[in-house]
Amino acid sequence: MTRAGDSGPLDWRRLEAVWDAVRGLPPDERDAFFVSQALDGALRDELESLLHRASTAEGFFEQLSAVVPRSGEAMPDEGLDPDGPAGGSDASAGAYTDPLIGTTLAHYEIVGRLGQGGMGIVYRANDIRLRRTVALKLLRPRAADDLRAKDRLLVEARAAAALDHPNICTIYEVGETSERSAFIAMAFYLGETLEQILRRGPLPLATSLDYTTQIARGLGAAHDRGIIHRDVKPANVIVTSDGVAKLLDFGIARIPDVEISREGVTPGTIAYMSPEQVASRPLDQRTDLWSLGVVLYEMCTGERPFRADSAGAVLYAILDQSPTPASTIRGEVPTDIDSIIARLLAKAPERRYGNAEELISDLSGISETRQPAGRDTRPGANLITRASETDQDDATATLEPSSGPRRRRVRRAAWYGALALAAAIWPVVVELTQTGEPRPVATALSTAVPANRTQDSPLSARRLAAKDLHEQGMQDVLFRTDSGRRRSSDFFRQAIAADSTYAPAHASLALVRIAPGEHRRATVEDAEQSARTAIRLDSLHPLGHAALGRVLMFNYRFAEAETHLKRAVEIDPKTPLREFLISLYQVTDRPRDMLAEAKEFVANDPTSSIAIAERANGYLMNGRCSEALAELDRLGHMRPPRARAGNIAAQCHAVRKEWPQAIATMRRVADTNEQARGYLGFMLARGGERDSARAIRDTLLARHQRGVGTAWGLVVVHAGLGDLDAAFRWLESSYEDRSLRGDIMGPLFADLQRDPRFELLRRRLGIRK
Amino acid sequence: MRQGDPNALGRLFTLVYDKLAEIAHTEGRRHPGAETLTTTGLVHEAFITLFGSESRDFNDRSHFMAVAATAMRRILIANARRRSAAKRGDGQRPATFEEVERALATEPGFVTAKADALLALDRALERLHGHSERHSRIVDCRFFGGMSIEETAAALGISPATVKRDWSMAQPWLHREIQKDLG
Numbered sequence: 033m034t035r036a037g038d039s040g041p042l043d044w045r046r047l048e049a050v051w052d053a054v055r056g057l058p059p060d061e062r063d064a065f066f067v068s069q070a071l072d073g074a075l076r077d078e079l080e081s082l083l084h085r086a087s088t089a090e091g092f093f094e095q096l097s098a099v100v101p102r103s104g105e106a107m108p109d110e111g112l113d114p115d116g117p118a119g120g121s122d123a124s125a126g127a128y129t130d131p132l133i134g135t136t137l138a139h140y141e142i143v144g145r146l147g148q149g150g151m152g153i154v155y156r157a158n159d160i161r162l163r164r165t166v167a168l169k170l171l172r173p174r175a176a177d178d179l180r181a182k183d184r185l186l187v188e189a190r191a192a193a194a195l196d197h198p199n200i201c202t203i204y205e206v207g208e209t210s211e212r213s214a215f216i217a218m219a220f221y222l223g224e225t226l227e228q229i230l231r232r233g234p235l236p237l238a239t240s241l242d243y244t245t246q247i248a249r250g251l252g253a254a255h256d257r258g259i260i261h262r263d264v265k266p267a268n269v270i271v272t273s274d275g276v277a278k279l280l281d282f283g284i285a286r287i288p289d290v291e292i293s294r295e296g297v298t299p300g301t302i303a304y305m306s307p308e309q310v311a312s313r314p315l316d317q318r319t320d321l322w323s324l325g326v327v328l329y330e331m332c333t334g335e336r337p338f339r340a341d342s343a344g345a346v347l348y349a350i351l352d353q354s355p356t357p358a359s360t361i362r363g364e365v366p367t368d369i370d371s372i373i374a375r376l377l378a379k380a381p382e383r384r385y386g387n388a389e390e391l392i393s394d395l396s397g398i399s400e401t402r403q404p405a406g407r408d409t410r411p412g413a414n415l416i417t418r419a420s421e422t423d424q425d426d427a428t429a430t431l432e433p434s435s436g437p438r439r440r441r442v443r444r445a446a447w448y449g450a451l452a453l454a455a456a457i458w459p460v461v462v463e464l465t466q467t468g469e470p471r472p473v474a475t476a477l478s479t480a481v482p483a484n485r486t487q488d489s490p491l492s493a494r495r496l497a498a499k500d501l502h503e504q505g506m507q508d509v510l511f512r513t514d515s516g517r518r519r520s521s522d523f524f525r526q527a528i529a530a531d532s533t534y535a536p537a538h539a540s541l542a543l544v545r546i547a548p549g550e551h552r553r554a555t556v557e558d559a560e561q562s563a564r565t566a567i568r569l570d571s572l573h574p575l576g577h578a579a580l581g582r583v584l585m586f587n588y589r590f591a592e593a594e595t596h597l598k599r600a601v602e603i604d605p606k607t608p609l610r611e612f613l614i615s616l617y618q619v620t621d622r623p624r625d626m627l628a629e630a631k632e633f634v635a636n637d638p639t640s641s642i643a644i645a646e647r648a649n650g651y652l653m654n655g656r657c658s659e660a661l662a663e664l665d666r667l668g669h670m671r672p673p674r675a676r677a678g679n680i681a682a683q684c685h686a687v688r689k690e691w692p693q694a695i696a697t698m699r700r701v702a703d704t705n706e707q708a709r710g711y712l713g714f715m716l717a718r719g720g721e722r723d724s725a726r727a728i729r730d731t732l733l734a735r736h737q738r739g740v741g742t743a744w745g746l747v748v749v750h751a752g753l754g755d756l757d758a759a760f761r762w763l764e765s766s767y768e769d770r771s772l773r774g775d776i777m778g779p780l781f782a783d784l785q786r787d788p789r790f791e792l793l794r795r796r797l798g799i800r801k
Numbered sequence: 802m803r804q805g806d807p808n809a810l811g812r813l814f815t816l817v818y819d820k821l822a823e824i825a826h827t828e829g830r831r832h833p834g835a836e837t838l839t840t841t842g843l844v845h846e847a848f849i850t851l852f853g854s855e856s857r858d859f860n861d862r863s864h865f866m867a868v869a870a871t872a873m874r875r876i877l878i879a880n881a882r883r884r885s886a887a888k889r890g891d892g893q894r895p896a897t898f899e900e901v902e903r904a905l906a907t908e909p910g911f912v913t914a915k916a917d918a919l920l921a922l923d924r925a926l927e928r929l930h931g932h933s934e935r936h937s938r939i940v941d942c943r944f945f946g947g948m949s950i951e952e953t954a955a956a957l958g959i960s961p962a963t964v965k966r967d968w969s970m971a972q973p974w975l976h977r978e979i980q981k982d983l984g
Contacts, residue, residue, distance in 0.1 A: 044932045048933070048970070051966060051969075055969055055970070081977060082970060088973075089972040089975070095906070096905060096915065096922070096944075097944055099915055099919065
């Protein structure tokens with residue numbers, strides 16, 4: 033039972049040599065063995081001591097080794113990131129009440145916990161002095177003992193506070209409450225982190241590009257000051273309710289020559305780490321571009337480029353594997369985006385973009401080249417689609433192609449003009465807004481020859497003049513008024529006078545001729561003539577066919593219209609003119625064709641929120657409201673087409689008899705146009721607010737008597753009120769004034785559809801049962 | 802012991818990293834909020850220890866595994882030290898051996914007594930290393946690396962029988978040293 037007090041000089045080699053022999057012996061044979069081997073003294077004591085406790089020791093280490101996890105224990109990837117504000121591993125946070133809540137720190141009253149970051153807990157707090165809500169970041173209680181952590185926090189704050197940029201979270205104040213703890217007061221934004229948004233799935237491509245551009249702008253500003261974020265990830269991006277992406281948490285930002293995170297805290301969340309971060313090599317701003325590439329990929333596909341069952345496999349993939357191209361995962365991702373991602377995710381920093389500016393330039397290039405219209409053909413054209421997808425005020429902030437100030441101004445004007453034109457000439461089946469809510473007809477006008485054909489056109493002086501005049505016609509900012517439309521018609525006529533063979537001018541003239549206020553019988557016939565001329569001049573130009581298709585639709589000649597619209601789509605499968613075909617299917621009660629076409633629309637123009645909204649509409653028309661709402665939910669993160677999307681969503685809620693939501697949704701967009709008010713009236717009537725509904729009805733009636741407004745809103749509000757007689761009367765008027773909308777075939781109007789009088793409408797529209 | 806197959810490196814990389822991650826994750830789970838290092842940080846601390854130095858040849862499996870196991874030991878010890886220090890700051894003495902044994906038998910979590918035992922183990926391993934580097938490395942692999950007899954043998958380039966023998970001897974030796982240390 034000797035406890036070898038002092039091991040003393042021991043012949044370890046000898047001990048080792050006999051250990052194997054002696055440990056296998058039964059205890060009662062050991063003495064004999066020791067004698068036979070002449071083992072005595074310290075060595076024998078040692079052996080006996082070890083043998084004596086062999087089994088105890090084994091049990092001891094087995095128990096102790098429980099603190100060392102063995103392989104086979106599940107290691108969920110998510111669990112690795114306790115830093116995210118909503119990270120699952122912070123389960124303990126909910127389990128106890130944070131003692132700081134309710135207390136006051138400096139002049140901040142702490143009201144709740146927002147999340148936990150790499151170096152601190154973030155609270156929601158009220159600034160008592162300035163009476164505003166702030167996000168207050170404090171050192172974690174434990175980390176407060178760690179002066180290094182405090183220093184790091186202060187460096188973060190100084191770094192970020194120096195940055196004043198719309199895409200970077202604003203820092204209000206950096207303070208120390210005591211020697212050991214510090215806080216940062218930041219702007220509190222209403223919105224969601226990109227991480228939260230991504231939990232619902234991938235984003236529309238236009239949104240993905242938009243956010244990427246915004247984040248790149250914020251990073252660019254930081255990089256210009258020598259600050260690297262080093263932890264770009266969705267959890268560190270807040271998207272405010274008005275769609276602005278704010279980069280948060282320069283928690284590990286580093287100013288050159290100030291090394292703060294070498295030891296201990298390692299930057300980045302695994303999935304977003306750059307290879308140089310993984311390998312702990314020196315970092316420069318290009319590490320942020322890599323991480324942004326990961327974020328872009330995730331926004332486009334809903335998946336991370338480097339994903340695996342385990343963190344180790346993820347890291348290995350970052351170092352060594354090429355991700356599956358985003359377009360393979362989501363077919364509608366254009367290869368342009370693949371290329372940008374590939375460049376961002378180049379393993380070697382020197383093969384990436386050199387700076388954020390280069391990236392932004394390429395991103396805006398996508399926005400441009402994705403449009404079928406060549407920029408040189410119609411300067412406004414590229415912007416038109418964007419315009420129709422983006423609120424007017426924000427369009428230039430996010431997607432405007434980089435260009436000189438003068439050109440920008442011109443384009444902006446062009447774009448407003450085109451919007452107005454779009455609003456003005458959208459007469460029949462599809463939504464027309466009085467306020468210029470952009471609708472796809474705008475994109476129709478923007479559609480031009482495929483790029484390869486542009487070169488073929490003879491760019492004579494006359495042709496150039498015609499183009500120029502045509503553009504001016506599109507640019508007329510007064511286009512929304514009758515006089516403006518006349519001026520625009522004049523420009524188109526002048527364009528034709530300059531070069532009578534310039535087909536787009538004829539097509540545009542056709543479209544403007546069926547605009548409200550223009551479409552007296554004679555002009556409608558002229559419109560058809562102009563469209564046919566456009567086709568005759570250039571039968572391979574989609575705009576001519578589209579214009580003729582629209583004119584024929586205007587005249588309820590759907591079969592012929594369909595032929596031409598299909599032809600336009602055939603010529604240019606990417607054309608936004610596909611929208612016409614979709615509306616044709618809608619109004620002729622072909623919901624399945626409509627949905628198929630809408631899906632095709634999205635497939636061909638994945639960045640178009642209008643396309644996505646149309647697909648949602650397709651679901652609605654097929655009675656698939658939850659799918660429609662899911663689609664719109666994704667659209668919610670992009671601004672436009674607000675009224676359209678809101679209208680579809682409200683209809684979905686109405687079909688599901690979710691009146692409060694329906695009313696609330698419709699209210700938000702009711703101001704956008706007169707017809708939307710009719711829908712709001714419908715929702716109110718059904719939701720039990722009949723008086724409000726009647727008030728809307730009366731307003732619409734008064735407007736109609738004054739000769740402003742169309743019949744469609746009155747159809748809708750009367751249907752809502754259950755006054756079917758009136759509804760059918762107004763339906764008749766809407767058929768006459770061309771304000772009839774395809775929605776009439778949808779589930780919202782089931783009451784009307786059940787009425788025998790509805791069959792009359794169907795017959796007039798040429799629909800056979 | 803060189804592996805020509807590039808995928809072998811990938812698998813190995815994954816294996817080692819995930820072991821590191823498991824440790825860190827479990828640590829994080831056992832006492833959430835008590836760490837100054839995040840789980841990710843813990844893992845990367847070890848990871849950088851493993852991969853930060855350019856001189857290392859990761860195709861050398863034995864070297865790789867041995868370094869990995871040692872890195873894991875370092876993480877755990879650093880962690881235990883923080884934990885123990887936090888307690889001692891409250892005026893508590895390190896646990897006695899008896900307390901350690903009781904904790905092992907009755908406390909499922911990573912209580913301070915176990916942290917103290919780990920620290921004592923670390924010190925004992927230093928002494929063991931003085932006698933035999935091979936023994937201490939085997940303990941690193943078996944205990945801290947969670948590697949099997951065969952894995953350890955392969956990693957260190959010795960026979961499984963040697964691993965078995967040395968491991969069976971190192972345990973009682975360390976046990977005794979820890980008991981002596983903690984008193």
